[in-house]
Amino acid sequence: MAIFLGQQGHVELRRDASNQALATTLDPDDVNPSRKRFSVDFAAGALITGDQITIATVDKAPLELVAGHVDDTGEFYPDYRGYVHVDDAGGVRLYETFSDSVAGGPDAAVALVKPSTAQAVLIQTRDTNYNCLAQVTKYELTTSRDQVQTDVLGDEFRSYYEAGLISGQGTLSCFWQHKQGLCEGEGNPEFSSYLARLILRLKQGSGFDGRFYVYSCGAEPAVWYDTKCIVTNVGLSVEPGQIVQTQIQFAATGPIVLHQGEPTAYLLQEDSGVILQEDGSAIELEDGD
Amino acid sequence: MPFYAGQQGKLFIDGSTTPAAKVVSWSFTSTANVLDTTTLSDTDRTLIYGVRSMSGSCRLYYYNYAEGAAVKNDCASLLNKIIKTGSTAGDGENAASDPVTLRLYVDDGTSTGKFLDLPALLTNVSMSMSVGEVLAADVSFEVNGAPLSSSNLTNS
Numbered sequence: 001m002a003i004f005l006g007q008q009g010h011v012e013l014r015r016d017a018s019n020q021a022l023a024t025t026l027d028p029d030d031v032n033p034s035r036k037r038f039s040v041d042f043a044a045g046a047l048i049t050g051d052q053i054t055i056a057t058v059d060k061a062p063l064e065l066v067a068g069h070v071d072d073t074g075e076f077y078p079d080y081r082g083y084v085h086v087d088d089a090g091g092v093r094l095y096e097t098f099s100d101s102v103a104g105g106p107d108a109a110v111a112l113v114k115p116s117t118a119q120a121v122l123i124q125t126r127d128t129n130y131n132c133l134a135q136v137t138k139y140e141l142t143t144s145r146d147q148v149q150t151d152v153l154g155d156e157f158r159s160y161y162e163a164g165l166i167s168g169q170g171t172l173s174c175f176w177q178h179k180q181g182l183c184e185g186e187g188n189p190e191f192s193s194y195l196a197r198l199i200l201r202l203k204q205g206s207g208f209d210g211r212f213y214v215y216s217c218g219a220e221p222a223v224w225y226d227t228k229c230i231v232t233n234v235g236l237s238v239e240p241g242q243i244v245q246t247q248i249q250f251a252a253t254g255p256i257v258l259h260q261g262e263p264t265a266y267l268l269q270e271d272s273g274v275i276l277q278e279d280g281s282a283i284e285l286e287d288g289d
Numbered sequence: 290m291p292f293y294a295g296q297q298g299k300l301f302i303d304g305s306t307t308p309a310a311k312v313v314s315w316s317f318t319s320t321a322n323v324l325d326t327t328t329l330s331d332t333d334r335t336l337i338y339g340v341r342s343m344s345g346s347c348r349l350y351y352y353n354y355a356e357g358a359a360v361k362n363d364c365a366s367l368l369n370k371i372i373k374t375g376s377t378a379g380d381g382e383n384a385a386s387d388p389v390t391l392r393l394y395v396d397d398g399t400s401t402g403k404f405l406d407l408p409a410l411l412t413n414v415s416m417s418m419s420v421g422e423v424l425a426a427d428v429s430f431e432v433n434g435a436p437l438s439s440s441n442l443t444n445s
Binding site for chain 2: 146152156165
């Protein structure tokens with residue numbers, strides 16, 4: 001009879017894509033092309049470094065912001081999708097990749113142009129990728145079903161309604177990390193600092209999509225819980241001579257599903273629909289040309 | 290059996306020999322008004338009994354069950370005592386609410402048990418559907434007159 005060790009477990013999270021869009025105005029003076037930096041109201045409290053965002057004009061007019069983001073006729077597209085780095089002053093830089101956005105700085109940032117007029121824009125965070133949460137030392141996940149008593153006169157034994165509401169909650173224990181060190185692995189890990197920032201995020205709340213792997217080992221079928229979560233509590237322990245640790249408590253919101261098999265992958269289409277990739281074989285889009 | 294609890298409780302409606310299904314609780318309150326007969330020079334308040342009254346309440350889950358080929362719902366039966374329908378909007382002349390006889394029963398281990406037979410008028414029915422709770426009706430009633438003489442709850 002097999003037993004399983006925690007080494008095969010890990011946590012992945014995806015930044016919540018179902019948030020309410022931030023409506024604001026992008027003024028010409030908000031953009032500093034030489035510094036590749038712009039600012040909008042609410043950005044400091046609503047956006048977190050590493051967020052993938054879509055910024056679009058409200059009226060679908062050309063978005064004059066990203067240099068070279070134009071169609072065949074030279075007209076600016078009405079929207080742009082990329083990753084953001086938000087500095088302490090609320091300044092925003094755009095990047096093509098998650099890792100560049102986390103690193104920040106002007107070198108890899110997307111070049112900007114100054115808008116000719118003020119533009120009403122909507123900024124919405126969205127992300128389709130799950131990233132591993134780094135430095136997780138332990139996680140606990142509890143699923144429970146509400147007990148609704150249905151005892152009536154004459155009963156000798158307790159009775160319950162069998163379909164009470166299902167809920168889930170848990171705790172993540174992580175070593176604190178807020179930046180990637182030099183020569184430190186590959187991929188795009190999320191850090192515990194993101195969850196600490198998430199609970200403080202204004203406007204868009206503290207939701208994330210979580211995958212909690214019980215077992216994940218190479219090509220073998222994995223076992224994992226999949227649910228949407230909200231961060232409810234973040235505790236930080238800073239002690240001389242000790243590793244800085246953080247405890248993140250979360251509650252599931254919505255369905256909780258226990259999967260066994262291969263994690264699903266999605267191929268995005270322009271119309272935001274998805275094509276489910278059910279096996280490992282190449283699909284026709286990849287075979288083009 | 291020295292003590293009694295919910296396990297020994299039942300509620301019978303309108304003389305039925307079958308206890309109502311899915312009754313969560315019943316309760317009653319017996320009140321006697323008192324009339325003051327204190328007069329000048331009295332040093333202590335004196336009283337005589339006035340009018341007695343009884344009221345109570347019960348709670349039933351809204352629950353369908355099969356009895357033979359018929360589907361029954363005792364909660365709905367009580368609702369039907371007080372709620373009467375009209376044929377059109379604004380129809381103000383409809384059937385009067387029905388009285389009901391409730392037997393609040395305690396199974397004391399004897400063949401007859403202990404009970405109060407109460408001729409009652411339902412005065413209030415309250416139902417609320419909410420997440421995480423089972424649908425139930427809270428029914429309040431006022432007793433019409435005295436408990437029936439068949440009652441034996443007060444017998445020692």
